[in-house]
Amino acid sequence: MNKVIEIKNISKSFGSLNVLRDISLTVDEGENMVVFGQSGTGKSVLLKCIVRLMEPDSGEIFIDNKDVLAMDLKQLNDLRKDFGFLFQGAALYDSMTVRENLEFPLIRHFDFTPEERETKVKSVLEKVSLEEAIDKMPSELSGGMKKRIGLARSIIIDPKLMFYDEPTTGLDPITSKEISLLILELQKSLKMTSIIVTHDLLCAEIIADRAIMLNDGVIMKEGSISDLKSSQDPFLRNFFSNEIIQEHNRRN
């Protein structure tokens, strides 16, 4: 398997708080890598460092064997044209309609005719089952719909690499499962390499090929979901089991 993403000894601090400490990681072509961890353990920071929305304090990041941290803005923007990024809150441009949101990357990076753009927009909306939302403003959409449109905007450029920042957070279990299945389906049909930051176990079980657990700024465990779940480490057992709830029920 080709290594698409290679991270070597990345560290990132905010003041005296060391969020990432000497993280090294590789993601293979076509792989779905899930990043687990408690809130505030630096999962999103790791994702943002990879796409250089944040600059790490030290370390190296390679995407397709290209040194991301050594790139100038033009080279970086050229590389980013192959990225899709689904933000936690979907980050739809709220002054634009759904159609304009979806057309935005197409107009900026490709020379499609208006008819070709229209076909692409309708095709991705069909993929996320939201054809009727085409002329709506983001403020008229529910949380789940926003996530779907955000996903549609990310995949409209046929990205090679997809980054998901908590794709199911804040959604009800049914919508959460639907989004997870949609991500899996898109990954299979578009053959993308993905990194998914989440603490939703159901989502991870549906889409993960491999997973890592971040704790205290380091990778404490790497492997399949079942490897992580079967670990005897107290932190991992606590994370994946409902022991806390059982303990609470027993005490009461």
Added chain:
Amino acid sequence: MSGSKNKTTQSSAFEKKLNDFFIMIAGLWQFQWQFVKQIFFPPYEIEQIRKHMDELGIKTLPIVSVTGFIIGLVITMQMHPVMVRFGAEAFLPGAVGISIVRELAPVITALIFAGRVSSGIGAELGSMRVTEQIDAMEVSGVNPFKYLVSTRIFACTFILPILTVYVIFIAFLGAYIAVVLVQNMTYQYFIDSVIKSVTFGDAIPGVLKTFAFGFIVGIVGSYKGYTATNGTEGVGKAATTAVVVSSLMILIFDMVLVKVTLWLWPAV
């Protein structure tokens, strides 16, 4: 004991404010350079600039119209008794005209523009920052500074002089009505007096300095919004501080520019 603790807290709060002030000055300087570096290179984002000029002009037009009219009217009514006292009633239209063209219209329009536009830009970009829309733009390979910031600064810089020229004419209308009310002067006499007294040497510096004022409004609003943090609280703060800082900077720059323009285009 508690007195010394209070003093330490006050001194550290002052240090923080001073530190924030210098960070802002450095940030504005950096923004200015980035703007200059990016505006001359493609893509030129003409469509965005046109859209912002349209929006900013239309947004500000009603309020500057009302203010311009009232300023012209009030300044004439205030100056009339003074001119009568000195036996210089005939010079009233000229004196009012020069005051409006050289100082009142440019500064008042700029301050209203700052209040209306700087806060709007601060809130809009601040909201885009905290909801990760700017990050989304950046990660999709689009330069958000150029698309969102440079276009707004450019639009502000060029729309404010146009608004100022418009306000000058509206203020003249207010002044004429006041002159008719207090002095029973004919329209022809009023126009002749204004044209005789107000020269291009008065109009050029007045309008030229509004380019600088427009730039200040654009850059301060954009800087405050683009660097907003701390969620919705940060957005509110960005909008408020954008107005305060840009208004203050307009007045400080006006002080400097008055001296420069009087040197370049002497009033006598």
